[in-house]
Amino acid sequence: MAAGSAIQIPTRLPLLLTHESVLLPGSTMRTSVDSPRNMQLVRSRLLKGTSLRSTIIGVIPNTSDPTSDCDDLPNLHRIGTAALAVQVVGSNWPKPHYTLLVTGLCRFQILQLLKEKPYPVAEVQQLDRLEQFTNGHKSEEELGELSEQFYKYAVQLVEMLDMSVPAVAKLRRLLDNLPREALPDILTSIIRTSNQEKLQILDAVRLEERFKMTIPLLVRQIEGLKLLQKTRKSKQDDDKRVVAIRPNRRITHGSITEDEEEEEDHDDVVMLEKKIRTSSMSEQALKVCLKEIKRLKKMPQSMPEYALTRNYLELMVELPWNKSTKDRLEIRAARIVLDNDHYAMEKLKKRVLEYLAVRQLKNNLKGPILCFVGPPGVGKTSVGRSIAKTLGREFHRIALGGVCDQSDIRGHRRTYVGSMPGRIINGLKTVGVNNPVFLLDEVDKLAKSLQGDPAAALLEVLDPEQNHSFTDHYLNVAFDLSQVLFIATANTTATIPPALLDRMEVIQVPGYTQEEKIEIAHRHLIPKQLELHGLTPQQIQIPQVTTLGIITRYTREAGVRALDRKLGAICRAVAVKVAEGQHREAKPDRAEVGEGEDCKEHITEDAKPESISDTADLSLPPEMPILIDFHALKDILGPPMYDMEVT
Ligand code: ADP
Numbered sequence: 001m002a003a004g005s006a007i008q009i010p011t012r013l014p015l016l017l018t019h020e021s022v023l024l025p026g027s028t029m030r031t032s033v034d035s036p037r038n039m040q041l042v043r044s045r046l047l048k049g050t051s052l053r054s055t056i057i058g059v060i061p062n063t064s065d066p067t068s069d070c071d072d073l074p075n076l077h078r079i080g081t082a083a084l085a086v087q088v089v090g091s092n093w094p095k096p097h098y099t100l101l102v103t104g105l106c107r108f109q110i111l112q113l114l115k116e117k118p119y120p121v122a123e124v125q126q127l128d129r130l131e132q133f134t135n136g137h138k139s140e141e142e143l144g145e146l147s148e149q150f151y152k153y154a155v156q157l158v159e160m161l162d163m164s165v166p167a168v169a170k171l172r173r174l175l176d177n178l179p180r181e182a183l184p185d186i187l188t189s190i191i192r193t194s195n196q197e198k199l200q201i202l203d204a205v206r207l208e209e210r211f212k213m214t215i216p217l218l219v220r221q222i223e224g225l226k227l228l229q230k231t232r233k234s235k236q237d238d239d240k241r242v243v244a245i246r247p248n249r250r251i252t253h254g255s256i257t258e259d260e261e262e263e264e265d266h267d268d269v270v271m272l273e274k275k276i277r278t279s280s281m282s283e284q285a286l287k288v289c290l291k292e293i294k295r296l297k298k299m300p301q302s303m304p305e306y307a308l309t310r311n312y313l314e315l316m317v318e319l320p321w322n323k324s325t326k327d328r329l330e331i332r333a334a335r336i337v338l339d340n341d342h343y344a345m346e347k348l349k350k351r352v353l354e355y356l357a358v359r360q361l362k363n364n365l366k367g368p369i370l371c372f373v374g375p376p377g378v379g380k381t382s383v384g385r386s387i388a389k390t391l392g393r394e395f396h397r398i399a400l401g402g403v404c405d406q407s408d409i410r411g412h413r414r415t416y417v418g419s420m421p422g423r424i425i426n427g428l429k430t431v432g433v434n435n436p437v438f439l440l441d442e443v444d445k446l447a448k449s450l451q452g453d454p455a456a457a458l459l460e461v462l463d464p465e466q467n468h469s470f471t472d473h474y475l476n477v478a479f480d481l482s483q484v485l486f487i488a489t490a491n492t493t494a495t496i497p498p499a500l501l502d503r504m505e506v507i508q509v510p511g512y513t514q515e516e517k518i519e520i521a522h523r524h525l526i527p528k529q530l531e532l533h534g535l536t537p538q539q540i541q542i543p544q545v546t547t548l549g550i551i552t553r554y555t556r557e558a559g560v561r562a563l564d565r566k567l568g569a570i571c572r573a574v575a576v577k578v579a580e581g582q583h584r585e586a587k588p589d590r591a592e593v594g595e596g597e598d599c600k601e602h603i604t605e606d607a608k609p610e611s612i613s614d615t616a617d618l619s620l621p622p623e624m625p626i627l628i629d630f631h632a633l634k635d636i637l638g639p640p641m642y643d644m645e646v647t
Contacts, residue, residue, distance in 0.1 A: 008126070009056060009082040009105060009108060009124070009126050010053055010056060011125075012114065012121060012122070012123055012124070013056065013057060013058035013082060013108065013121070013124050014057050014119055014120070014121050015041075015057070015058045015059075015076070015080070015110075015121065015122055016031075016033070016038055016057050016058065016059050016060065016102075017035075017037070017038060017060050017063045017064060017065040017076070017120070018031055018059055018060065018061055018062075018063070019061075019064035019065075020195075021195060021198075022061040022062070022195050022198035023059045023061065023081045023083055023102060023104045024081065024104055024185040024186070024188055024189045024198060024201060025081055025104040025105060025106050025107060025128060025182070025185045026104060026178075026185045027103070027104055027185065027189035027190075028101065028103045028104070029101075029102055029104075030101050030102075031059075031099070031100050032098075032099050032100075033097060033098040033099070033100055034095065034096070034097035034098075035064075035066065035067060036065070036067070036068065036069035037065050037066070037069055037073075037116075037117075037118065037119045037120065038065050038119070039096075039097075039098065040069070040118040040119045041057065041118075041119035042088060042100065044118065045057065045119070046085050046088050046100075047088065055084055055085045056082060056083070056084055056085075056105070057082075057083055057085060057102070058080045058083070058108060058122065058124060059080055059081045059082075059083045059104070060076050060077050060080040061077055061080065061195075061198075061199060061202065062077045062195075062199055063075070063077050069117065069118065072116075073113075073116050073120060076110060076113070076120070076122075077199075078110060078203075079108070079109055079110075079127070079202055079203055079205065080107070080108055080109075080124075081104040081105070081106070081107060081108070081202065082104075082105045082106050082107075082124075082126070083102040083103060083104050083105060084102065084103045084105060085100055085101070085102050086101045086102065087100070087101035088100055088101075104185075106126060106127065106128035107127035107128045107202065107205060108124040108125060108126050108127055109124065109125045109127055110123075110124055111123045111124060111125050127205050143208055143211070146208060146211045146212065146215075147180040147181070147183075147211060149211075149215065150180075150183060150184065150211050150214065150215055150218070151180060151183070153215060153218040153219060154175055154187055154218060155172075155175060156222055157187075157191070157221055157222050158172050158175060159172070160222065160225045160226075160229070161225075171190070174186075184201065184210040184211055184213075184214040185210070187214060187217075187218065188201045188214055188217060191217060191218065191221045192221060193217055197217060200213060201213055201214060269293065269296055269297060269310075272293065272296075272310070272313055272314070272317070273290075273293050275317045276289045276290065276293060276313065276316070276317055277290075279316075279317050279321065280321050280322035280323075281316060281317075281319070281321040282321060282477065282478070282480075284477050284478065285316060285321070285475075285477045288316075288476065288477050289317075292309050292312065292313055296309050296310060296313070308414065312414060312474070315421065315425075315429065315474075315475075316475070318429055318432075319425070319428060319475075319479070320428055320429075320431075320432050320434045321434065321479075322434070323432065323433050323434060324433050324434050324435040325392060325393055325394060325433050325435060325436075326392065327391050327392060327393065327435075328392040329356060329359070329360050329391055331353060331356060331357050331360065333390065334353060334356055334390035334391075335349075335353055337386055337389055337390045338352065338353070338383070338386055341382065341383075341386045341389075341524075342379055342382065342383060342386065342524075343516065343519050343520045343523050343524060344512065344516045344519070344520070345378075345509065347507070347508075348372065348383060348507055348509055349383075351370075351507050352370070352387060355367075355370060356387070356390065356391070366464040367464075368503065368504055368505035369462050369486050369487065369488055369503055369504045369505070370487050370488070370504070370505055371443065371487075371488040371489065371490060371496075371506050371507065372487070372488070372489045372490075372507050372509050373489070373490045373492065373493055373506050373507065373508050373509065374508060374509030374510060374558070374559075375491060375511050375557070375559055376491065376557070376558075376559050376561055377557060377558070377559020377560050377561030377562070377564075378509045378510070378511060378559040378560070379509065379559070379560075380489040380509055381397065381441065381489060383509075384397075384437065384439040384487045384489070385439075387437055387485075387487065388436070388485075391437065391485070393433075393435060393436055393437050393485065394431040394432070394433050394436035394437070395431075395436065396427045396431050396436050396437070396438055396439070397438075397439045397441050398423050398424070398427055398438055398439065398441065399441045399442065400440055400441060400443055400446055400454070400458075401441070401442040401445035402445060402447065403445075403446055403447070403454050404446070404447035404449035404451065404454060405452065406451060406452030406453060406454045406457040407422060407451065407452070407473060408422060408423055408454055409422045409423060409424060409454050409457035409458055409461065410422045410424075410457045410471075410472055410473050411425060411472040411473040411474035411475065412473060412474055413473045413474070413476075414474055414476065419474055420474060421474040422472050422473070422474070424438070424461055424470070424472065424481065425472045425474070425475060425479065428479070428484075434481075434483050434484070435483035435484060435485070436484060436485070437484075437485045438484050438486050438487070439487050439488075439489065440458070440487070440488040440489070441488075442490060442491070443458070443489070443490050443496055443500060444490035444491055444492055444493070444494070444496045445490075445495070446458070446497065446500075453497075455499065455500050456499075458500060459499055459500060459503065461481060461486070462486055462500070462503050463503065464482065467480075467481040467482055467484075468480045468481065488504060510558075511558025511559060512558065512559065512560065514548065514551055514552070517547075517551050517560055518544055518547050518548060518551065520560050521547045521550075521560065521567065522544065522547065525560060525563065525564050525567050526542060526547075526567055529564070529567045529568050529570075530571060532571070533568075533571040533572060533574075533575045534575065535575060535578065537625065538624055538625055539574065539578050539624050539625050539626060540570075540571070540574045540625055540626050540628065541626070541627045541628065542567070542570065542628045543627070543628070543629075546628050546629060546630065546633060547563075549630055549633055550563060550566050550567070550633065550637075551563055552642065553640035553641065553642055553643075554566050554633075554637055554640060554641055554642070556641075566637060569636060570628055570632075570633075570636055570637070573635075573636045574626050574628070577626060578624075
């Protein structure tokens with residue numbers, strides 16, 4: 001196609017300047033065009049032209065087109081390749097550009113640059129001609145020898161490749177069918193060569209020179225291939241050796257690390273088995289676990305059941321089958337703890353102490369389950385926590401609000417991936433002992449659904465006659481719950497399922513009066529919030545009248561939860577002030593704040609300590625302690641939500 005063919009290229013050629021790659025005669029290349037002159041060439045010559053002639057362009061390598069068409073042309077590479085533009089594809093993304101597919105025809109030399117704008121055009125002289133070969137300086141014989149040598153190397157190289165690949169077979173046929181003088185260019189563009197080397201081949205106008213230059217490139221490629229084949233072979237030998245050492249193992253390419261992993265997992269399974277054997281689980285559980293571990297050993301790890309079984313066994317090992325805390329019940333100490341933690345609630349505390357005393361005497365937990373019924377925030381949960389504290393037991397709260405599926409309590413059967421134990425077994429795993437205090441929170445909010453009645457499952461959990469062999473569906477073996485102390489809470493008895501209510505001793509926890517709330521706030525809530533926010537009584541002062549203000553104007557509840565939250569908000573605001581004050585220099589002249597006038601009636605007794613609102617000028621460090629008066633309340637909590645008169 002190239003040298004020696006009858007192609008006569010036009011004597012004037014538009015020039016496409018390329019920098020990244022070198023097009024050699026007989027090969028095809030894709031090139032991206034985005035510089036102004038090159039774009040112009042594509043637009044006005046390739047896209048507008050209609051004749052075959054107009055698709056022939058000169059590709060000049062090693063010359064980048066200037067980014068602006070006002071810039072002068074750089075020095076053009078002397079020799080280029082006349083090419084046929086086979087395809088033009090335009091795109092606007094990421095910026096306007098064309099992609100050209102060009103096939104090299106023959107070399108040419110620039111004789112004279114005819115114009116530079118809008119794209120360069122030059123008068124050229126075709127260099128690759130058949131006459132050049134026959135009329136060359138060297139005798140036919142000599143070149144024939146050179147080309148024969150080249151041909152042999154080329155055949156050797158191609159035959160080292162995989163002949164089953166169609167392109168390789170085609171290349172082999174081409175070696176025989178193409179004129180010999182075309183081979184150096186074609187093979188140079190196929191084998192691994194740098195742009196610099198390609199450029200040198202392009203510049204090698206004399207055929208003899210071209211042959212001489214490409215032979216070392218071919219030899220280099222052949223040596224490279226030989227080395228590659230050698231290393232591949234030795235790797236295969238290594239693999240075979242590994243197979244021989246471990247005849248039972250399935251070995252594929254690169255699987256040595258997989259094997260190591262498998263071995264590690266195998267060790268894990270052995271460890272797990274050891275743990276199972278040394279754990280204190282019940283006999284029935286041990287039997288099941290040993291059976292499962294046997295299955296696990298035979299199972300391929302890729303099976304979903306492998307992970308399922310392993311998780312199951314790990315849970316079985318972790319469960320506190322025989323682990324418990326020692327009860328340290330002393331009624332007098334219990335009374336002190338309850339009194340210290342809670343203000344008022346006399347009736348409740350009395351009943352709890354009775355309950356604990358009977359337990360101490362009888363030394364078992366059979367009997368009704370205590371159920372604290374009352375509005376939110378009256379301290380039901382917190383009494384439960386105190387009971388655990390007095391007994392020296394772990395405490396775990398199980399929220400039942402909205403539970404409508406019995407498998408939430410009793411677990412899912414292990415028949416599908418994703419099955420889990422129920423909340424009771426999960427709770428036991430969390431606390432790690434088998435005698436915690438479980439607070440079943442909001443039993444009145446249990447719901448029924450198609451997935452079964454959770455209340456019925458709960459009955460089994462709470463029934464002292466049955467719960468020593470509670471069977472969670474996931475575990476599928478009995479677990480003894482008889483040591484767990486259950487306490488329930490509810491907002492109302494009306495919605496507690498009757499069968500469940502029957503098992504419980506309801507203790508009403510009424511709401512608090514304003515006075516009680518104030519006491520609770522000052523004895524418990526405020527000290528707790530101060531500690532939470534890293535504040536001390538020397539930094540903040542909340543007078544009782546302010547607390548009353550919060551209770552009456554900012555909250556409307558039977559319990560003290562919202563009151564607690566508001567106190568938290570106040571502490572946060574004060575913490576900011578204190579932190580700011582620590583970083584700020586005091587200013588000598590203090591600004592008077594007249595804004596507080598209309599709130600005077602709210603301001604406390606003697607407003608000697610600094611009020612937070614008086615420090616509206618943030619540049620002033622607050623004086624300690626910061627007094628929370630009504631003005632400050634308004635600042636922090638916003639305008640009162642409720643009217644005093646209403647309460
Ligand atoms: P409930 O479980 O009844 O909804 P919580 O036990 O969560 O309420 O109580 C909310 C907050 O109020 C807790 O921080 C608790 O310590 C506090 N609290 C409630 N009643 C009292 C009380 N009588 N004495 C001290 N703190 C109380």
